[in-house]
Amino acid sequence: MAKKVGICAVAQTTFERDKKDIRFQGMALDVLEALREQVDVTFSRHVKGATGVDMTISVSDDIFDARTISDNAMTDVLGAHFGCEEKVAQEGIQALYYGLAAIASGHNDIVLLMGHCKESQGQSRNMVTHVAFDPFFTRPVGLDFCATAGLQAQAYADKSGITDEQLAKIVVRARENASKNPYTPDIGKVSAEEVMASSMLTDPIRELHAYPVSDGAVGMILATEDVARKICDNPIWITGVGNCMDSFFLGDRDLTSNFALKKACERAYKRAGITDPKSAFDVIELSDQYAYQLPMWAEGIGICDEGKGADWLDADGPVKQNVNTSGGMLAGNPLILGGLVRAAEAAFQLRGECGDRQVENAKTAIAHGVMGPAGQFHSVITLARD
Secondary structure, eight states: OOSOEEEEEEEEOOOBSOOTTSOHHHHHHHHHHHHHHHSOOBSOTTSTTOOBOOEEEEEOOHHHHTSSSGGGGTTTTTTOTTSOEEEEOSOTHHHHHHHHHHHHTTSOSEEEEEEEEEGGGSSOHHHHHHTTSOTTTTGGGTOOHHHHHHHHHHHHHHHHOOOHHHHHHHHHHHHHHHTTOTTOTTOOOOOHHHHHHSOEEETTEEGGGBOOOOEEEEEEEEEEHHHHHHHOSSOEEEEEEEEEEOOSSGGGSOTTSOHHHHHHHHHHHHHHTOSOHHHHOSEEEOOOSBTTHHHHHHHHHTSSOTTOHHHHHHTTHHHHTTBOTTOOGGGTOOGGGHHHHHHHHHHHHHHTOOGGGOOTTOOEEEEEEEESTTSOEEEEEEEEEO
16 A cells, blocks of 8 residues: 555453443543553644644444434544544444545544444344335345344355354354453353354354344544654554445345455455465454354455365364454444454554463454445455554
8 A cells, every 4th residue: 555554542442231331422532531541642733743633533323322413422522623523334444444545645644533332222233233224125024134144144054064063163262262352341151052052043043143232432543654653652554455345135146255355355455465365464353243254254355265164163264363362243342343343453463462362473464344234345454563
């Protein structure tokens, strides 16, 4: 990529089942204060000699927040009063892409990103995602993201031969990794037997195969290279970005093709100069909203062969390639923040700040986000440290 953009600060709250004791603004303020402890920035470009944030990007969703223009109450917390504030309302990792574009274009020097979500306050996450469907043909039959994931999971099982036992193994490992992650404090370990005995949500997806409801916030500060080196000792560089959206109607798609994810990776890898993804990354963070998606997305980003996700699991591919050492989305992150949290975890790893879950000498990483029914829209970002 022509112009280097660095992640200078990263912070997030814990992700818990119900943060009923704190409002959106409170979660965001906690993250903002943690970011400002890491870098010395102001929110005014008019202060002589100061390094000022000149753009903020928030991530929120009107339906999850139960309010129209959900970012309206966040501008003051983000230091954007009478300033530039933009909103991403789809997948959180798009805010990172947006911030990169703003800096690479030459319009901005420092960008603050902040995402929040409280999934717990809604009656049903499925009711929220139900609204994403066409109101005339697909919404009347009751489709939501969970139901369509079931269709994709069945198709992928037919293609790859993945078993209930292998899916259980994915969940057990995710929970084990989550137990080492201080940002997921209330995710307990489970046995394979417990996973396989959990109730069926939508065949073949069981209750413990699905990412749990959670509340939390995450943020970053990005800067152009010269500013990043001035305000930060160890910036993490964004080396490649890519995204792609598949067709809206499920009937127009091959649910197991990974079409959008492959295209997103093709674009990101070209920008980053990556020719062999199997050996390119020390850290891999995938947005596995459901257990079957871990091997399926692994195929999509090119770290295992097409249709061989089940064999990859048996060969301990996730362990050998450091996939979702954080616990992934199966440890609990809000839907709209999944990709941004993956990028935050990747940055933490490259900064060497992951404690018991630290990957030794991690220098490169990939973070992935997904939104829409059955993986309709994918985004990937590749990262590296000096």
